[in-house]
Ligand SMILES: Nc1ncnc2c1ncn2[C@@H]1O[C@H](COP(=O)(O)OP(=O)(O)OP(=O)(O)O)[C@@H](O)[C@H]1O
């Protein structure tokens with residue numbers, strides 16, 4: 444079966460897209476599924492940082508600009524089920540390369556038979572255009588439990604519905620039960636109309652994982668955030 448393609452999206456920056464993409468991809472690959480994680484956020488590409496991976500030669504930008512073949516820009520580590528296609532874009536190259544993202548579908552299509560899952564971290568503002576380029580892609584929306592974030596998630600859901608793109612679910616990231624003002628699950632479901640809702644708790648371990656360059660599902664698997672994300676990964680595999 445060709446890989447299930449998941450584009451991790453949010454209409455707002457800084458809500459936890461990359462954290463979620465990195466940890467879900469890592470968790471799914473640890474559940475024995477061949478997984479490719481693609482950093483398609485050319486403006487602020489940080490996926491590799493989450494793995495403490497800095498010394499790579501080629502990136503997605505080199506592939507898009509035909510300076511490298513895709514195989515040369517895909518890296519693997521201790522877990523043979525996990526592959527990473529990182530980005531590292533000099534500021535001057537962002538605009539030129541962003542236009543070339545239009546070709547990304549061709550590369551993804553070629554890779555689909557090699558993986559069970561292809562998970563793509565995207566950048567806010569461009570992502571609707573981006574996901575439309577990728578045939579059979581599913582959107583995974585990330586939001587925080589505050590009203591502005593949820594309103595934007597609802598708008599994104601409507602845009603995806605209009606474009607006929609399937610939505611796997613909505614991840615509410617940075618949930619903190621001590622903050623009573625955060626929106627409840629029911630309020631979020633009622634407002635967005637998204638039934639599949641997953642919570643990831645706010646967890647200082649996420650900062651530590653980033654500091655040491657090891658995703659929290661590996662570095663601190665018993666932490667709240669890691670357990671929540673592992674649970675999402677298991678459910679995504681079953682969808
Ligand atoms: N569950 C969590 N608990 C605590 N901190 C978190 C959690 N998720 C993410 N963070 C922190 O929030 C910040 C933003 O996360 P992240 O980079 O994943 O967001 P993003 O949506 O990818 O941002 P951008 O729009 O810049 O791509 C990071 O410092 C990250 O460590």
Ligand SMILES: [Mg+2]
Nearest residue numbers: 460461484489
């Ligand atoms: Mg990001």
